[in-house]
Amino acid sequence: MKVNVNQPASTQSAGDAFVAKCHEVRVIEDLTYAMAGIQYTVEGGAASYRALQLDVYEPVDDGRALGPALVMACGGAFTRGDRKSDVVPTGEVRNTSASEYCREFARRGYVCFAIDYRLMQEAPDPGWTPTLPPGTLINSDRVNFVRAQEGLMPCTPQMMNNTYEAAADDISQAVAFVRASALRFRIDASRIALAGFSAGATAAMNAAYAQGAGVAAVVALSGRIMLSMAESCILGAPGEPPLLLFVGENDLPSQLQSMVAPVEHIQRVGLVHQLVRIPGANHFYPRTVDVHAESDERTTLESLMALFLHQHLRLSAMR
Structure with missing residues (x-):
């Protein structure tokens, strides 16, 4: 475990707590949050287990009261990327890494956790908490595109399903670790967001809605949610976490088409949500990209995310 302090405090006025960036940030690296099975086969189960790790980004303020937490999962088509860097290769528009989002929200006063989860090439054990309804076939176009970039063969449907299930399990365990560590990191366990x-x-949406990870809000950047999963798990019931979805208007056709029916279902059942289409963007975009809020006011993705969490984590009450 490594601890370091960096990122000097902003000269910006504090304004609303948890919106303005007023804190220095302490980083605690390489904490193990769970052990999980890899090299899985149907006949033999997991051949071995490995540590799942996270990095903590916390505001430096020895006198602070309990505050909100943000758990952030990296991208990479279930094939590449990790908690320290999940930017795409040179030649594509670069996204903001999970670690950078964590640093920027820690500056606002959140305790943030950048997490790893098992990837497809590890042959992860899918576990015993099913996310997908039986017989579900997941579109793997994007995954196989990235696998080809990495010199890997296309995945089978079973590989895709196993990895999908394992990633949701891992993220649920990360949330459980954060909740169990609430006193250690001075977190209000009722104000944990997942992104x-x-x-x-x-995987974050699957953990939150299919596995009931117990978070207060969800932010999905270029994610997709299966219609079958949405229909079985998102009911618009009291206590379901509000959802903020960001989608590039020029993302892959399969990505855009796969979101239409699930979003219609979310609207129909009344889940509190906000869908933000990013003009001119594909699958990748930085936290500083311009977006429009529901009021049609122009802002940045990061600022809109901060305001959404401020509202739905009820942070005004924590001043």
């Missing part, structure tokens, strides 16, 4: 980019966003 992710791309594959991490998909």
